[in-house]
Structures are given as C-alpha cells and as structure tokens.
Amino acid sequence: MKDIANRIRELRELLEISRKEVEIRSNGVIKASSLSSFENAQSQISISYLKQLVTFYQQQGVDVGFDWLITGNGPAPTESSTLESNLAVIKEISFFKKMNDNSIIYTSPKSIPSLNIEQGDIVGAVKTKKRTQKTKLCLIRLTDGEYILALTRESSENIITFDPDQAEVNSLPLEMVEDIYEIIWIRKFL
C-alpha cells in the first residue's frame, strides 16, 4: 500500500504540481483531499480510481503505465508531451471560471522573478470581498481599465503595492482602484 502511495506521489511530483492543481486540471474529478489521503497511504484506493489517475497523468503528457502504478514493474514514468500538457490550460481556465464566481483570468505581461511568475504565465484570481491588512499577491483593476499585478496590502486610505524585484513601493489612492482580485492559481507552461 505504501509503495503505491509513493508512486502516486511520484507521478504528481514529476509534473511539479500541487494537489489542488491536479483537482483543477482534472476538472474536479480528482479531489485534492482524496489525493492527499492516497499519497499518504491513509486510505484504500480502488482500481477504478487508479485507472483514473493513470488516464489523467497520461493526458498531462506523462508516459506512465497502469502496471507500473500497481506493481512498480515496467518503465518508470517520464514526461512525454509538454504540448498536450500546455494545451490542457484551455480546459483548466473554463473549469476555474466555473468554480469561482467573480473571478478573472489574466496573462502576466511581465516576469516577477522573486514571485516565480514569468511573462506568459496565466493567473486566476478572485475578487476580494473584505479588506485585509495581510500582504497578498493581487491583480488590481484600476478605474481607467488598466491592471497591476503585484504584492498588495490594503489600508483604510490606500492600496500599497510592492515590487520585490525593483524594491519599489507604490501607494494608490482608493479612488483609483476599481477592484482587487486575489491570485489563487498560477498556471505555468512546461
């Protein structure tokens, strides 16, 4: 049981994605919570679920066989198709939008190395409802229609944005800000 659990984890780690990312990419078919319990050998896993996992990882461009997952025999999994995995983003965006009301999808127009964001990465964000003084990665929509992607902190009078790479701090008056969206998903390409 433990060995299967390790192999299930190995598959996910091959793609370097979180369990939540698996849930999004599988359109919710594979739940992050279930995957966690299987990877940690905390619950029995059915054959049909194992088949689902194999199918999912194959769709993500991983060359993996059912035998290997069950027994550990056969070739170890490898990434075979980055193209297939990258194309999956279309479905993932649809799923993200369906699962999150008041959300926005945005292609990052710049790289923010310290936050591991590259130009072209796709971010999913949800509109923040209540004010918080915690610093978060947010997408700010300004009243003039422009956007700012930055570490953000709100105060009663303004919005502070922080660019750790440029060591720049900016203050935006509240009247300049239309909406603030908190980034909850970052989709990178292989």
Add this chain to the structure above:
Amino acid sequence: MKILSSNAHVITIPIQEHKGLETLFLGLTKEIKCSYLTYMIEYKSCKLYLTSNEAWKNELISNQLMNSCPIYDNAFKALERHESIVTIWDTVHHKRGVEKDIKDYRTSFDIAHGVGLAISSPEWRESLVLAGKRDDPFFYERVNSVIIQNSLSKFRTFIASRKI
C-alpha cells in the same frame, strides 16, 4: 526584437486556395463556429503565413500591426523559455493606446476570443490561431487539444508537401 522586421521575407497564402486547408477551415466553422484560422511558420527571416482572412492579414502582416500586438508579443517572449505556449486572447490585457486600438481594429473585422498556440524548435517557430466572432465570448471553450493537434497536423502536412 520586432516580430516582423523590414527585411523579413513573408509569403502569404489564403487558406481558401488550398482544398485540404479549406476543408479543415470549413470543418472547424461547422464544428466550433471558428471564423478565423491562421498558421505561420518561421525559419530565420522567412515566414510562411496562411490565413482565412486576407483583409486582416494586410493589416497584421503588411502593415506590421503584429509588432504591436500584445498577444503575439507575450507568446513569443514566453516561448523563449518554453517549447510551447497557449494564449487565450481574452486573458491578455491590451493597454490603452496602440494595443487597445489594435484590439478594437481586429474586432471590427469580427475576429475575437481567439486561442493561439506557439511552438518553438531549435530552427523553427510555428503559430496557430483559431478565433470566433465578436459576439461569441465562449468560443475558446470549444477549442480542445484534439482540434488544435489535428489542425496543426494538416498545416504541417501542407508545408511538407510544398518542400520549402
């Protein structure tokens, strides 16, 4: 670096001139209401550009609007670090000014809500675009990897047959 430079050698071919590609386009129109299809392959400074919309091609290629389009700019810059990039047009912000003007201009040709795929190899760069009409905001949801891979395959077969 500009996507199109003044010394670029660009060959453009209307998709409608090739029966196999026209059949592909008509099939996509029927299956997913695709109203715009382009494919470009680049090798050094040579580009072969196939399009279903000659009028927009004149603006994008001949008038070099491609150089100011954030969709192409984002994709090709990101492609410097990846083998392939998928772009959902509606997630790319067009800044006020030239970028926004290009978006409005493109929309005036009834081309919108597209999905782009850019692929790089050590020698070649390819880009494939499928788009819908302006009143079809969920067009991208009908595009899937089978459709894209099939379209790519058809264009690659066409290129191979031309022996360029």
